[in-house]
Structure formats: structure tokens, C-alpha cells
């Protein structure tokens with residue numbers, strides 16, 4: 001039985017890891033590097049990831065290439081939820097990993113996209129070069145090749161969004177998912193000097 005599962009895992013993982021289709025999603029300047037990676041010089045198609053999809057329903061890789069703002073967060077979660085399983089996230093750039101240069105004094109930037117969705121590979125830099133993105137994709141491919149269908153349930157649990165949207169389509173408020181840590185939404189007061197904003 002184990003021989004059959006190992007063979008199925010090998011073929012399944014080989015197919016998935018060599019055809020990661022990224023979502024066309026570039027919220028800020030890191031996106032330029034992501035676009036460069038798909039141009040002739042760097043040629044992301046060597047790794048089977050040149051098919052940037054315009055719809056999340058055909059994508060299994062989200063590259064969060066840039067600053068994520070609170071206003072954009074609900075759209076990001078909506079897109080992530082619409083991607084079919086199995087799906088992966090590469091957090092590209094300092095802004096998306098920690099808030100970057102906006103970490104201390106911005107009222108609008110999310111301090112880390114992993115507060116919203118689970119991240120598989122962190123790619124630091126400002127901005128990371130296209131080669132670094134290719135390296136992140138190779139790391140993700142290696143990670144996918146270690147997966148097994150026996151751990152499918154565990155995988156699905158680990159890849160749920162960290163927060164969930166309200167059922168009301170017009171509502172932009174993100175509600176805490178009761179299965180995960182409750183996240184304070186809105187202006188983040190931690191590391192943020194509200195007094196400095198008062199007009200002098």
C-alpha cells in the first residue's frame with residue numbers, strides 16, 4: 001500500500017510543483033520585479049509558472065508582491081478564498097512581510113500578510129530581485145515535493161485564511177475567524193504614535 005501511495009505522491013507532486021500558476025496580483029512596486037521575472041531575461045517559464053492567471057479560480061499561487069493596506073485586505077482574502085486547493089502564498093518584499101518602511105508610522109498598512117493568509121515562503125528585500133523570486137519558487141517546489149496525500153486534511157487546516165469576511169457583500173470589515181487568533185482590525189496602535197498625527 002505504501003508503495004502505491006508513494007508513487008501517487010510522486011506523480012501528483014511532480015505535476016503540481018512544475019505547473020504553479022500565479023495569480024496576477026501586484027499591489028505595489030515589488031510587482032515590477034515580479035513582472036520582470038516573467039520577461040525574457042529571467043524567463044519564469046523555465047519553472048512552469050509563466051501562466052499568470054487573471055482569475056483566482058485558475059491560479060494556485062498568490063505572490064503578494066508589494067504593500068498590503070487595510071483597505072485592500074478584504075479583496076486579498078476574497079481572492080485567496082476563491083483560489084482552488086491546493087494553493088500557496090509567496091510573501092514578496094519587506095512591506096508584505098512586516099509592513100517594511102511603513103511598519104512604525106503608517107495607519108493604513110497591514111504589518112505582515114501572514115495576519116491575513118498563511119504564507120509558505122517569505123522572500124525578503126526591498127525589492128527582491130527577479131532571481132530571488134525564482135529562488136522562492138524553487139523552494140516552494142521543493143516543499144510541495146515533500147507533501148503526501150495522507151496529510152491532506154492537515155494541509156487544508158493549515159491553509160485556511162487567518163481571518164474571514166463578513167457574509168454581507170457590501171461590508172468591508174474583516175471578522176476574526178473563531179478558529180484562529182483574534183486579530184484587531186483597523187488602525188494598529190502597536191508601534192504607532194497616534195499623538196504624532198494630531199495637527200499642530
Ligand code: SF4
Pocket residue numbers: 028029030065066067092093094095096100101125126127128
Ligand atoms: S518592499 Fe520595497 S519595493 Fe517592495 S513594495 Fe515595499 S517599498 Fe516597494
